[in-house]
Amino acid sequence: METVTKGKKMLLGGKWLGREETITVYDPQDNTVITTVPKASKADMLRAIQAAEEGAKTAANMPVHERISVIQKAADYIARKSERYAEIIAREGSKTITEARKEVSRCITTLRVSAEEARRMNGETIAFDQMPGHENRVGYYYHFPVGIIAAITPFNDPLNLVAHKVGPAIASGNAIIVKPATLTPLSALLLAEAFDAAGLPSKILSVVTGSGSEIGDVLVMHPSIRMVSFTGGLETGERIARIAGLKKLSMELGSNSPVIVLKDADIDAAVSSCITGAFGAVGQNCLGVQRIFIEKEQFDSFVEKFVEQANQFKVGDKKDVTTDMGPLITEKEAIRVEEWVAEALEGEATLLAGGKRNRAFYSPTVLTDVPADAKIAKEEIFGPVVILFPVETLDEAIEKANHVNYGLQAGIFTKDIDLAFTAIKRLEVGGIMINDSSDYRIDAMPFGGVKGSGMGREGVRSTMQEMTEPKVVNFNLK
Known part of the structure; x- marks a missing residue:
């Protein structure tokens, strides 16, 4: 190099x-x-x-x-x-x-x-x-x-x-x-x-x-x-x-982008897309997947597959073509991410994967049970951390997805076109990706958001x- x-x-x-x-x-x-x-x-x-x-x-x-x-x-x-x-x-x-x-x-x-x-x-x-x-x-x-x-x-x-x-x-x-x-x-x-x-x-x-x-x-x-x-x-x-x-x-x-996974979704495709969307570029991505809302019928299956793939992510030398994730931009940023995760854990969140820092490196981290008032649930983490939420319905998922001061892009996984159009109409974002994570963009498309x-x-x-x-x-x- x-x-x-x-x-x-x-x-x-x-x-x-x-x-x-x-x-x-x-x-x-x-x-x-x-x-x-x-x-x-x-x-x-x-x-x-x-x-x-x-x-x-x-x-x-x-x-x-x-x-x-x-x-x-x-x-x-x-x-x-x-x-x-x-x-x-x-x-x-x-x-x-x-x-x-x-x-x-x-x-x-x-x-x-x-x-x-x-x-x-x-x-x-x-x-x-x-x-x-x-x-x-x-x-x-x-x-x-x-x-x-x-x-x-x-x-x-x-x-x-x-x-x-x-x-x-x-x-x-x-x-x-x-x-x-x-x-x-x-x-x-x-x-x-x-x-x-x-x-x-x-x-x-x-x-x-x-x-x-x-x-x-x-x-x-x-x-x-x-x-x-x-x-x-x-x-x-x-x-x-x-x-x-x-x-x-x-x-x-920026944003703290949501993804909705409905019970009829292709779970393997959703997990794969959300993994790269959450941890690509060390999560330092305005489109990065930060909050995933999964219908309860699929929640346990999604969590199991997602955590398994998160644990397989290779963190290390940027020069190595087999490396999946390098360091954050500074050690100070890695410490900030560590502090935000610690605050959520103090609020009785559950750590399913990661949560470890080594200088500027921070491992792919998966949380559940995060309180709604935790900083990590409201603000842009800009790091390799994702939160999983079980929901009863699409209505609940949309309401929670919109309950932040951001709206750049969102994703939804479903085979039901009517449900997809419900999300298209009601999600407060500048772009919505159907059967893709929020982290999808081509350089020719209009790109931007609403609110903050x-x-x-x-x-x-x-x-x-x-x-x-x-x-x-x-x-x-x-």
């Missing part, structure tokens, strides 16, 4: 720059140093914004075929160097090398879909003559870019979630400034490298590394920023909404809609 020792530079206004003050990037598996990145200052961020003001004009005037070409060349660049990208994802984050390779593949897809959608960013004609007295008017609307996008990205998908902001921004004619997660900045810098190599005009894209407390507010509050695209925690999202001012906001703020899970939608086409505004054109023909 690639070892990086020389300090990396950030892309600021078309130039790769270093700084004397740096941030050290560690491998969470053993806390070894990978490299350093510049610790940008407020002045650096202001410089990036000033450059983006020019870049936005360039981006808006780029012909669509040029946008398509640049994005496709960036995707080609990543495809040629895919193993290098995967190794960096695995080293700086929590993913195993197998999971990292999948993320690289998804990133390439995200960029290629962005290029395809650039050619389909069309408007519509408007029937002005629908109103009496307007028979001589014809017209249409088209989409124009908002200008400069501020993108703040998380650690858990450090390449593809950045691509989900950068690809659509360029495809729709915007400039974009990325502030990547401090813990995992290298993947975002590699994405910038791909666009630089692809010939993206300078100043359209900047990736500025640094402390969110020092440069984040500068980016979010600046009047030249016309949209903030944020993926992260609810508390930070609420703060951004308070300070951003009059600009567009798109936020994906955020606002707006990602997914390439949806993101491009968010990053543009419609302009109406009317001709009064004499």
